[in-house]
Amino acid sequence: DVKVTQSSRYLVKRTGEKVFLECVQDMDHENMFWYRQDPGLGLRLIYFSYDVKMKEKGDIPEGYSVSREKKERFSLILESASTNQTSMYLCASSLFPGGTQYFGPGTRLLVL
Amino acid sequence: AQSVAQPEDQVNVAEGNPLTVKCTYSVSGNPYLFWYVQYPNRGLQFLLKYITGDNLVKGSYGFEAEFNKSQTSFHLKKPSALVSDSALYFCAVNGGATNKLIFGTGTLLAVQP
Numbered sequence: 001d002v003k004v005t006q007s008s009r010y011l012v013k014r015t016g017e018k019v020f021l022e023c024v025q026d027m028d029h030e031n032m033f034w035y036r037q038d039p040g041l042g043l044r045l046i047y048f049s050y051d052v053k054m055k056e057k058g059d060i061p062e063g064y065s066v067s068r069e070k071k072e073r074f075s076l077i078l079e080s081a082s083t084n085q086t087s088m089y090l091c092a093s094s095l096f097p098g099g100t101q102y103f104g105p106g107t108r109l110l111v112l
Numbered sequence: 113a114q115s116v117a118q119p120e121d122q123v124n125v126a127e128g129n130p131l132t133v134k135c136t137y138s139v140s141g142n143p144y145l146f147w148y149v150q151y152p153n154r155g156l157q158f159l160l161k162y163i164t165g166d167n168l169v170k171g172s173y174g175f176e177a178e179f180n181k182s183q184t185s186f187h188l189k190k191p192s193a194l195v196s197d198s199a200l201y202f203c204a205v206n207g208g209a210t211n212k213l214i215f216g217t218g219t220l221l222a223v224q225p
Contacts, residue, residue: 004155035215040121042202042217043156058212090155098144098206101213103155 003027004104006091012110019078021107023091031097032074034058034066037088037106049074050097081111114139116205118216125193126224133188133219135203144206145186146213147177151199159201162186173197193223 007022025032031050035043035058045058047066055066063085067075074093078085088108092101115138125131137143144163148156160171167179177188188201203216 009153040217043215045212048212092156098213100146100158100161101156102158103148105155106153108153 004091004093004102006089006104006107008107009105010108010110012112013078013081014112015082017078017081017111019081019109019111021076021078021089021091021109023074023076023093023104024072025074025093025102026072027093027095027102028071029093029095029102030071031094032068033092033094033101034064034074034076035090035092036060037090043090046076048097081109083111085109086111114205114214116203116214116216118201118203118219120219121217122220122222124222124224127195128192131190131193131197131221131223133201133203133221135186135188135216137184137186137203137205139205143186145177145179146204146206147171147175147186147188148202148204148215149173149199150202150218156202159188193221195223195225197221198223 004025033048034046044060049055049068065077090106091104094101117136146161147159150156160169162169162179170176175190200218202218204213206213
C-alpha cells in the first residue's frame with residue numbers, strides 16, 4: 001500500500017513565523033501535490049511537482065513556496081505565516097500526473 | 113476549463129436505505145473520474161475511479177459509481193447505507209489540457225441509525 005506521511009497532525013504558529021510542512025511518500029511516485037482544504041471550498045491546489053527540483057504553481061500559490069530535493073520528500077513553506085493561512089493542509093502523491101492520488105493524514109495549522 | 117460540481121452540501125439517508133451522492137463534470141477531453149472519502153480529521157481515501165470501459169465502476173466498501181457521458185455525471189451509489197459510511201465525499205476529475213485533478217466542494221453524507 002502507498003503510504004504518505006506528514007510531519008505534524010496539528011501545528012500552532014504565530015503570525016510572521018516561517019512554517020515548514022513536510023511530506024514523505026514511500027512508493028517512488030514522481031508526482032507530489034500540496035492542497036489546502038477549507039469548509040465550503042473543497043481542496044485547492046497550492047503547488048505540485050513532477051520530479052525532483054521541479055515545481056509548478058497550482059491555483060493558490062501566493063504566500064507559499066515548496067522544495068523537492070529528494071524524490072520522496074515534498075515540503076511546503078509558509079514564508080511569513082498569516083491568519084488567513086489557518087487551514088487543513090493535505091499532501092498527496094501519484095504515479096502519473098492525472099492518476100489516482102494518495103493522501104497523507106493532513107496537518108491542521110492554526111496561525112494566531 | 114475543467115470543473116466538477118457536487119450540487120448537494122449534505123445528503124441524509126436512513127441506515128439500510130440506498131444512497132446516492134451526485135457529481136457532474138465539465139472537461140474538454142475524455143475524463144478520468146474519481147471518488148474519495150474523508151473521515152473526520154483524516155486525509156482523503158481513494159474509493160474508485162473511471163478511466164475507460166464499463167460505465168459501472170465498483171470500488172471499496174461496497175460503493176459503486178455510474179459514468180454517464182451524455183449527462184456528464186458520475187454519481188456515487190451504495191445499495192444499503194451503513195452508519196459507518198457517514199463522512200465527507202469528494203468527486204474529482206482530470207481531463208482536457210491539464211493533468212491536474214480538480215476536486216468538487218464535497219458532500220457530507222449523514223446516515224441515521
